[in-house]
Amino acid sequence: MTTSTTGVDDVDPAVRAELERLRDSIDNIDAAVVHMLAERFKCTQEVGRLKAAHRLPPADPAREARQIARLRALAENAKLDPAFAEKFLNFIVAEVIRHHERIAEETGNGGVPH
Numbered sequence: 001m002t003t004s005t006t007g008v009d010d011v012d013p014a015v016r017a018e019l020e021r022l023r024d025s026i027d028n029i030d031a032a033v034v035h036m037l038a039e040r041f042k043c044t045q046e047v048g049r050l051k052a053a054h055r056l057p058p059a060d061p062a063r064e065a066r067q068i069a070r071l072r073a074l075a076e077n078a079k080l081d082p083a084f085a086e087k088f089l090n091f092i093v094a095e096v097i098r099h100h101e102r103i104a105e106e107t108g109n110g111g112v113p114h
């Protein structure tokens with residue numbers, strides 16, 4: 001095959017260098033996001049164990065509402081789409097709540113309503 005529509009082999013070297021520079025930064029940012037998420041999940045796992053031990057419900061909608069308001073404001077200041085910030089937080093929180101439900105079940109506390 002002599003042509004490619006997906007690679008950057010035929011691109012001007014200066015453009016390729018700029019693309020590489022930007023992709024290096026994107027890779028660093030993605031690594032930071034993964035590390036920050038890993039730290040966040042370590043904390044939420046501890047919260048899950050604490051809640052299960054004290055028979056607290058896995059989800060806390062009032063806390064989530066405060067986090068959403070705060071993150072939307074932060075996103076606006078940072079020129080990030082607040083709707084995207086809210087969706088992203090909701091995606092993470094949904095996973096955290098699944099973890100908390102599992103911890104509660106494993107602790108024999110799975111019947112707590114939320």
Ligand SMILES: C=C(O[C@@H]1C=C(C(=O)O)C=C[C@H]1O)C(=O)O
Binds near residue numbers: 061067097100
């Ligand atoms: C971590 C908690 O549990 C849940 C997950 C949250 C989160 O991931 O930030 C926030 C509220 C709760 O629904 C908590 O109550 O603080």
